[in-house]
Each structure stands twice: as C-alpha cells, then as structure tokens.
Amino acid sequence: MAYDLTEDQKMIVDAVREFVEREVIPVADGMEHADEYPEKIVEQMKEMGLFGMMVPEEYGGLGMPLVTYALTMIELSRGWMSLAGVLNTHTMATWLIKTFGTDEQKQRFLPQMVTGNPRAALLMSEPQAGSDVQRIKTRAVRDGDDYVINGQKMWATNGLRSGVAMTLTKTADTDPPYKGMSMFIVEKEPGAQKSGGVIVGKNIEKLGYKGVETTEIAFDDHRLPAANLLGGEEGQGFVQNMAAIEVGRVNVAARALGVAQRAFEEAIRYAQERQTFGKPIAQHQAIQFKLADMATKIEAARQLMLNAAVMKDRGQRTDLEAGMAKLYSAEMCMEVCTEALRIHGGYGYSKEYTVERLFRDAPFFLIGEGTSEIQKIVIAKSLLDKYKI
Ligand SMILES: Cc1cc2nc3c(=O)[nH]c(=O)nc-3n(C[C@H](O)[C@H](O)[C@H](O)COP(=O)(O)OP(=O)(O)OC[C@H]3O[C@@H](n4cnc5c(N)ncnc54)[C@H](O)[C@@H]3O)c2cc1C
Structure with missing residues (x-):
C-alpha cells in the first residue's frame, strides 16, 4: 500500500x-x-x-x-x-x-x-424520496422552545436499536427546497417500537445485508427541544447531510473493497483445490485471467478509496473523488463477487460456500449512499465545473 x-x-x-x-x-x-x-x-x-x-x-x-x-x-x-x-x-x-x-x-x-451506548441511525430517505433528497416531506415545526416532527422515513439502518437518529426534515418551504431543510438529533429509546412520537415500523426483509435491521420510522407529533437542532441554525440540513454522505461514500467504497477482497480470497483458494480435466482449475488460463482481473480491479478501487479518504482528511472538497471511489468500488465488488461465484461452479450457488453470501451482499453497494447512476451525475457535474469553457 x-x-x-x-x-x-x-x-x-x-x-x-x-x-x-x-x-x-x-x-x-x-x-x-x-x-x-x-x-x-x-x-x-x-x-x-x-x-x-x-x-x-x-x-x-x-x-x-x-x-x-x-x-x-x-x-x-x-x-x-x-x-x-x-x-x-x-x-x-x-x-x-x-x-x-x-x-x-x-x-x-x-x-x-463513543461507547456505543447509544448507537445512531441516519434518517434521510423516505418512501417517495431516495436519490431525490429534495423531495422529502418530513416536517419540523417550531413551537416555543420545541420543535414538533411529523413524517415518514424509510430504510433506517439501525432503526430499532439506535438511541439517536439524525433526522433530515423540512423546516421551511423554499425555492430551491434544500435551503429549507434542517437536521435534528432525535433521541429515542433503543429497542423500543415507540418512544414519544417516534414509531419504529417493521424490519424490512432483505436479499442480503442481514443481521442488522433496516426499518421504517414514522414521526407522529414527535416533540423535541430546539436545542436538538444540529448546529442551532435552521436551513443547514441539506449541506450537513451531503457532507456526511461524502464520508459515507468513502465508507461504502471501503466496505465494497472488504467484500470483494474476501470473494477473491475464497476464489483463489478454491481454484487451487478444484480439479477438472486432470489439473486444478487455477491452471486453466481462463480462470487465471479471471483472478488477474479481479485482483487488479480490487487494487485500483483501493487506490481510489484511499485518495478520497486522504483528501477528505485534509479538509479538501471530495465530491468528485468520493463519487469515483464509490462508483468504481461498488461496480467492481459486484463483478468480483460474480466471478468468484462462477469460479466455484455449482458450489457457488450453495449456501455451504461463503461466496453465496458475498454475492447477495454486493448489490447493496450499488444503491446505498447514492446509486451508481447518481454517482455518475455527481462525477459529471464536477467534471463539467472543472473543465468549464
Ligand atoms: C439495505 C439498505 C439500507 C439503507 N439504509 C439507509 C439509511 O440508513 N438511511 C437512509 O436515509 N437511507 C438508507 N437507504 C436508502 C438508500 O439511500 C436509497 O435506497 C438510495 O438512495 C436510492 O433511493 P431509492 O431507493 O428511492 O431509489 P430511486 O431514487 O427511486 O431510484 C430508482 C432508480 O432510478 C435511478 N435514478 C434516480 N434518479 C435518477 C436520475 N436523475 N438519473 C438517472 N437515474 C436515476 C436510480 O439510480 C435507481 O436505479 C438504504 C437502502 C438500502 C437498500
């Protein structure tokens, strides 16, 4: 490295x-x-x-x-x-x-x-708004020293067990809408289906990414002190949210790298164990080419991710770099997991082998913290700014 x-x-x-x-x-x-x-x-x-x-x-x-x-x-x-x-x-x-x-x-x-008590969730997405964050409807209305929140959030990772939920809301109708958004530090009872006006809905059954819960969360006249408005000033929520998403994108790139690395390790081991036509499949050039491509792409993704992380640590703007790292790592992970499954032949399709799980986990990276299509939009916008004539 x-x-x-x-x-x-x-x-x-x-x-x-x-x-x-x-x-x-x-x-x-x-x-x-x-x-x-x-x-x-x-x-x-x-x-x-x-x-x-x-x-x-x-x-x-x-x-x-x-x-x-x-x-x-x-x-x-x-x-x-x-x-x-x-x-x-x-x-x-x-x-x-x-x-x-x-x-x-x-x-x-x-x-x-810092102790993990409480742990936290991040509530941005809603049933009608994922990529298009400016379409969120959850609203926080000031009432004396409090705010009252109403609305519906979707896809809340750690939705049930969290005791803190960073919640993106609308506090004003503005044009463009993002200027009227504010983020709240919502406190709730970890593990409780209902605390105050925060109601945790059902655990969404998923293709992969199991073990950790992903829930719906509704706000029904949930009252919280104005002191819980992040930064103490209305209208900053969208910018705060997007800055955190850049951190999240590096993060997702890193997670995709971990899954891909494991898929590669499983594949290169299996390729040396499995024999066909008188030799280990790792001795067939078609399999060697797959392994070479997989390792090269993992390494390229690692460099993109490290570059974005180091730039963010230096306080530099990283929408372009974090977007590229996330896009490439997510697509790479899906590809590497598919190849790892194929190298395992029929056994890759069996729950007995780890690649089956990795293959089901990989698609999450194409979606979470902004889909690949959204990353391309962010990257292209940044490039057009940079190379403006
Ligand atoms: C397992 C899981 C966990 C999640 N955890 C959280 C969480 O903790 N907190 C949270 O807030 N959210 C979370 N999400 C939500 C996630 O961020 C959204 O699913 C994601 O942003 C996509 O939004 P959407 O599902 O509404 O898809 P949509 O925005 O409806 O997109 C549908 C399709 O249209 C494409 N598309 C949309 N707009 C455009 C465009 N302008 N140009 C081209 N194509 C476009 C998309 O790329 C996609 O292919 C989670 C999602 C999943 C699956």
Missing part, C-alpha cells in the same frame, strides 16, 4: 483484522443465514473503541482520520459487511455532531456515543 500508516493507525487496523479472523469469520455465514443480530460481536466492537473512532480524544474517542476508519471498514466487511453497517450510520452521526454541532451538543452527545 502506497499510503504510510502511523504506528497507532497500524495497531488499530491489525487489531481489527485479528478480531475478524478470530471472532467473526467462524460465525458470519451462520449468523447471516439465521438473520441474527450480532449482539456479542457488537459488544466486543464497543470494547475496542470502534464506535468512537473518528471522534476527537477530548470527547473520549480515538481521534482517528477517515483513512484509518476506512481501512478498518475493509477488515470488518471482509468478515461480514453487516458489522460495518452497524458502525456506518453511527460514525456518520458522530461525524455530523463533531463537524456541525454546537459546543453543547458535542459535550452532551459525543462522550456517550
């Missing part, structure tokens, strides 16, 4: 890799098939400090840059990408509070959140 890690960074990434080998890989397939929440593993992740990785040390976090976080996400996802899902919305929430919160909000929320 061209990027040099400090001793501290290396120690964390190595510790997560070792943890994944020891605690995650032996149980991941079974838990995924049973759609079981990884309670014990999450407790261990808390003990390792992973829920406060990017939170400054003054609030009890590890104070790590995005690049270190991303490298640990590769390791976790190499074991089971649902673990990275438990962490991802939480990290985006702590990043939002650290970056945009008032001093009071940072003092109040971050020291608890």
Whole structure:
C-alpha cells in the first residue's frame, strides 16, 4: 500500500483484522443465514473503541482520520459487511455532531456515543424520496422552545436499536427546497417500537445485508427541544447531510473493497483445490485471467478509496473523488463477487460456500449512499465545473 500508516493507525487496523479472523469469520455465514443480530460481536466492537473512532480524544474517542476508519471498514466487511453497517450510520452521526454541532451538543452527545451506548441511525430517505433528497416531506415545526416532527422515513439502518437518529426534515418551504431543510438529533429509546412520537415500523426483509435491521420510522407529533437542532441554525440540513454522505461514500467504497477482497480470497483458494480435466482449475488460463482481473480491479478501487479518504482528511472538497471511489468500488465488488461465484461452479450457488453470501451482499453497494447512476451525475457535474469553457 502506497499510503504510510502511523504506528497507532497500524495497531488499530491489525487489531481489527485479528478480531475478524478470530471472532467473526467462524460465525458470519451462520449468523447471516439465521438473520441474527450480532449482539456479542457488537459488544466486543464497543470494547475496542470502534464506535468512537473518528471522534476527537477530548470527547473520549480515538481521534482517528477517515483513512484509518476506512481501512478498518475493509477488515470488518471482509468478515461480514453487516458489522460495518452497524458502525456506518453511527460514525456518520458522530461525524455530523463533531463537524456541525454546537459546543453543547458535542459535550452532551459525543462522550456517550463513543461507547456505543447509544448507537445512531441516519434518517434521510423516505418512501417517495431516495436519490431525490429534495423531495422529502418530513416536517419540523417550531413551537416555543420545541420543535414538533411529523413524517415518514424509510430504510433506517439501525432503526430499532439506535438511541439517536439524525433526522433530515423540512423546516421551511423554499425555492430551491434544500435551503429549507434542517437536521435534528432525535433521541429515542433503543429497542423500543415507540418512544414519544417516534414509531419504529417493521424490519424490512432483505436479499442480503442481514443481521442488522433496516426499518421504517414514522414521526407522529414527535416533540423535541430546539436545542436538538444540529448546529442551532435552521436551513443547514441539506449541506450537513451531503457532507456526511461524502464520508459515507468513502465508507461504502471501503466496505465494497472488504467484500470483494474476501470473494477473491475464497476464489483463489478454491481454484487451487478444484480439479477438472486432470489439473486444478487455477491452471486453466481462463480462470487465471479471471483472478488477474479481479485482483487488479480490487487494487485500483483501493487506490481510489484511499485518495478520497486522504483528501477528505485534509479538509479538501471530495465530491468528485468520493463519487469515483464509490462508483468504481461498488461496480467492481459486484463483478468480483460474480466471478468468484462462477469460479466455484455449482458450489457457488450453495449456501455451504461463503461466496453465496458475498454475492447477495454486493448489490447493496450499488444503491446505498447514492446509486451508481447518481454517482455518475455527481462525477459529471464536477467534471463539467472543472473543465468549464
Ligand atoms: C439495505 C439498505 C439500507 C439503507 N439504509 C439507509 C439509511 O440508513 N438511511 C437512509 O436515509 N437511507 C438508507 N437507504 C436508502 C438508500 O439511500 C436509497 O435506497 C438510495 O438512495 C436510492 O433511493 P431509492 O431507493 O428511492 O431509489 P430511486 O431514487 O427511486 O431510484 C430508482 C432508480 O432510478 C435511478 N435514478 C434516480 N434518479 C435518477 C436520475 N436523475 N438519473 C438517472 N437515474 C436515476 C436510480 O439510480 C435507481 O436505479 C438504504 C437502502 C438500502 C437498500
């Protein structure tokens, strides 16, 4: 890897890799098939400090840059990408509070959140609005020292078990709509179907990405103090949300890398074990070409992801780089998982083999934190700005 890690960074990434080998890989397939929440593993992740990785040390976090976080996400996802899902919305929430919160909000929320108690969700999508964020309808209305929220959120990863839900709302009707959006730090009872006016709906049954819950969440006259408006100023929500999504895109790129890396490892091992026509299939050139393409694409994705992470850590604008990293890594992961499945022949289609799970997890990356089509729109817009004549 061209990027040099400090001793501290290396120690964390190595510790997560070792943890994944020891605690995650032996149980991941079974838990995924049973759609079981990884309670014990999450407790261990808390003990390792992973829920406060990017939170400054003054609030009890590890104070790590995005690049270190991303490298640990590769390791976790190499074991089971649902673990990275438990962490991802939480990290985006702590990043939002650290970056945009008032001093009071940072003092109040971050020291608890670094422990993983409570954990956090991020509520942006709605039944009628995913890519088109400006079409959200959830509304927060000021009432004295409070706000009252009404609306419906969709696809809430960690929707049930979270105690904090960063919630994007409309606080004014403006043209363009994004200027009238505000983000709230909504507190709720972890695990409760109803707390105040926050109602957690059913767990959505998914193709993959199992174990971690994805729910609907409704707001029915939910009242919360104005002190929970992120940054204390209305109209900033869209910009805050999009900045967090850039972090999320690096994050998703890293998760896709972890899944692809594992698919490659499974494939290159199987290719040396399976014999056809008198030799291991790894000795057939057609299989060698697949392996060569897979490894090359994984490496290219890693460089794009690291570049975007390092730029974000430097405080540079990264919509172009994070978009490219996310687009390429997601498409690469789908391709690599498909090839890994094909290398396994019929066994790739069996639940007995890990590639079956990886193949079902991979499509999530084409959708979460903005679909591939949306990444291309972001990339093209950025390029047209950059090369404007
Ligand atoms: C498992 C899972 C977990 C999720 N977790 C969360 C979460 O924690 N929090 C959260 O807020 N959201 C979450 N999401 C929602 C996710 O962010 C959205 O699904 C995603 O942004 C796409 O939105 P959509 O599903 O409404 O699709 P749509 O926006 O309806 O898009 C449908 C199709 O049209 C294409 N399309 C849309 N607009 C254009 C355009 N202008 N040009 C070309 N093509 C276009 C899209 O690429 C896609 O192929 C999650 C989704 C999934 C599947």
